[in-house]
Amino acid sequence: MYDIIIIGAGVIGSFIARELAKYEANILILEKENDVGNVTSMANSAIVHSGYDPVPGTLKAKFNVLGNKQYKKVCEELDVKFLQTGSLTVAISEDQLTVLKDLEKRAHENGVEVKLLNEKEAKQMVPNLNNAVRGALYCPTAGVVDPFNLVVHAMENAIDNGVNLALNEEVINIKQIKDGYRIFTKNHQFDGNIIINATGINGETISDFVTAHHFDIKARKGEYYVLDHFDNNFLSMPIFPLPSEKGKGILMTPTSSLNYLVGPSSEFVDEKDDLSTDALTLKQIREQALLIMKDIPFNMTIRTFAGNRPTPSTHDFIIEKVNNHFINAVGIESPGLASAPAIGKYIADELVQEIIHLTIKQKYNPCVKKYPHPNMLSSQERKELIKTNPKYGHIICKCEGVSEQEILDVLERSCPPHSIKAIKKRVRAGFGRCQGGMCQPLVAKLLANYLKVDLSEINYDELGTQVAKFKTKAGDTDE
Ligand SMILES: Cc1cc2nc3c(=O)[nH]c(=O)nc-3n(C[C@H](O)[C@H](O)[C@H](O)COP(=O)(O)OP(=O)(O)OC[C@H]3O[C@@H](n4cnc5c(N)ncnc54)[C@H](O)[C@@H]3O)c2cc1C
Structure with missing residues (x-):
């Protein structure tokens, strides 16, 4: 018991x-x-x-x-990784400035530090805000x-x-x-x-x-764009429109690994595991995001995804x-x-x-x-690390710069990965521009070797999602 x-x-x-x-x-x-x-x-x-x-x-x-x-x-x-970036909630018309004042009052009631910024102050803080922005509520504790x-x-x-x-x-x-x-x-x-x-x-x-x-509990889907790393200075903090009954609205935010997310939409769906994305919703996300930020380079999109909010x-x-x-x-x-x-x-x-x-x-x-995080080290520190173990210099995921030893490190931990996706979540191998096209076979092989199982037993995600399920005519999936 x-x-x-x-x-x-x-x-x-x-x-x-x-x-x-x-x-x-x-x-x-x-x-x-x-x-x-x-x-x-x-x-x-x-x-x-x-x-x-x-x-x-x-x-x-x-x-x-x-x-x-x-x-x-x-x-x-x-x-x-946690970056305390602060956040801005922006007003894009004179009318919306009144709502910002109400939000400031609500923040005070919740005991949250905020500051109202005028148009000039907001645009100084985030130069790529849409020209229509008239003011913003700055929350320094967000991240x-x-x-x-x-x-x-x-x-x-x-x-x-x-x-x-x-x-x-x-x-x-x-x-x-x-x-x-x-x-x-x-x-x-x-x-x-x-x-x-x-x-x-x-x-x-x-x-x-x-x-x-x-x-x-109903599923309320949120679809997103993920943009590749393109300019770490494009946006330093999450930017929200005014919230509505549908939630916080279409926002743009840097991630802790310095990609950018644009989304999420907010629509109830019947199936709780429906994580599809669709062209119409993505178009609406694009249009709404461009109301608060200018020149978002959607041509840097590397994938779209969706998550379902458990709405009670x-x-x-x-x-x-x-x-x-x-x-x-x-x-x-x-x-x-x-x-x-x-x-x-x-x-x-x-x-x-x-x-x-x-x-x-x-x-x-x-x-x-x-454990070591080579991507957070200076190039000198990284060189020293590679001297102690050359596998930190053997890059498996070229897009995100993930080495063989980083994957081996997480396999040794007390909540280890059992699938390609679980490795991706821990070290970012497969999160980059090619979305695992180049590194996925290498990651699968490392996992198979580590677990001492045949490559055909390696799952992409849950049980039953083997990526190399069938042996080739030569009878060997290892090569
Ligand atoms: C689009 C979107 C945007 C969001 N943005 C933010 C944000 O920016 N900031 C923020 O604070 N929050 C955000 N959230 C909310 C946040 O993601 C959730 O509140 C949080 O992840 C919920 O965690 P959970 O553990 O309750 O649910 P889950 O992560 O779903 O965990 C529940 C677990 O239970 C397991 N499970 C279910 N049924 C069974 C069963 N029968 N037997 C065994 N296991 C079972 C599931 O497999 C799952 O692992 C967002 C959510 C969405 C969808």
Whole structure:
């Protein structure tokens, strides 16, 4: 019997696991995918919002503001790239200036530092703003984070402190037992005293196994353009239009790896796994983005993608103790990424502690083991690193400059990749202009060699997505 079982290893489940790992408890996390952070937590704008716009008094406002304050320390402990860039929300007409003033008031109610800028000040800060911009609200505490390693490293930290992770375990039923619940996956069953439902967009299905108190979570799709690295000075911070009932609107932002994202759209879709993009929506995104920024070089687009927001019928995050054995932490749409550290802390230190008193572990370590990030070194430091190990000089992904040793390094870690995509998320091999066209076979071969399996067994993503499924006539997929 586990003391605590968390279902779902997105950013929310992983931060809950990390926070609970500081206590003496037997903890398991079940994830249906072949990797952590493989659903909504990897398909978003990756902005650590300041918290100026959620309605005051909501869980969104509370956890966004608290989470933002924790980000710098958390990212230092977890060795994750976080750039505190600030953000601008712009008014493109005189009428919109009044709305900016209302947003300034709301920011103050939420306790968020902001500054109203006039047209000249805004354009000095971001020279590529559209000429129509009349003023802006500057939020200095906003930033951008590497969302992939945020989840992976939070989970690594949890595992290093004793949490057990089981991948490829989709929960298909839950039944009440004495002192807790029995969880059924396709091939196994697990008993837990406290179950924490962190299944994001699927949260209602898991909650319905346990309680008659029903809510709906609908999928609201956001499509994006990803632009290649072209000029690090084009834009230094996220630029938002005024928010509306549809969300934060079509924005443009640099990423922590200095690409640019333009999007996301906001449309409800029937299928929760519908991640298609379409020409009409992308055209609308282009048109709307050009209302706030000028001369966006859409010819630098290297791909488009979509993520689905888990939009709950309650209009706020669903974070609740259902009974003394079951907690919901679902329906967490934006600003869920920004809020994750604070949600994890609240669930571990308050909701779980209300149920069972856990004692702090003597040997808890909040930091992950550091490893070299050659792309963040000076050329001299890089030369020194290559002298110590020439595999840091053997480049596998030419677009993003990723070496063989960087891939070998992540394979050795406590939440290692099992697929080509999981390697891509950790080291960026395949994220560049050729989208893996050149490096994917080399990455697959490295993974096969490391796992000591045939190349034909290597998955691109989830189980059953082998990229070299059939042997050639010569009978050898290795060559
Ligand atoms: C377009 C878009 C833009 C966004 N932009 C931002 C932003 O800039 N800043 C911000 O703060 N937030 C943003 N968000 C919101 C943020 O991405 C989410 O709030 C956050 O990722 C939700 O994390 P989660 O862990 O709840 O869900 P998920 O990441 O979906 O994790 C849930 C996990 O549960 C697993 N699971 C589901 N069902 C089962 C089952 N039956 N058994 C086992 N496992 C299961 C899934 O496989 C998944 O790994 C954005 C979201 C979208 C879609």
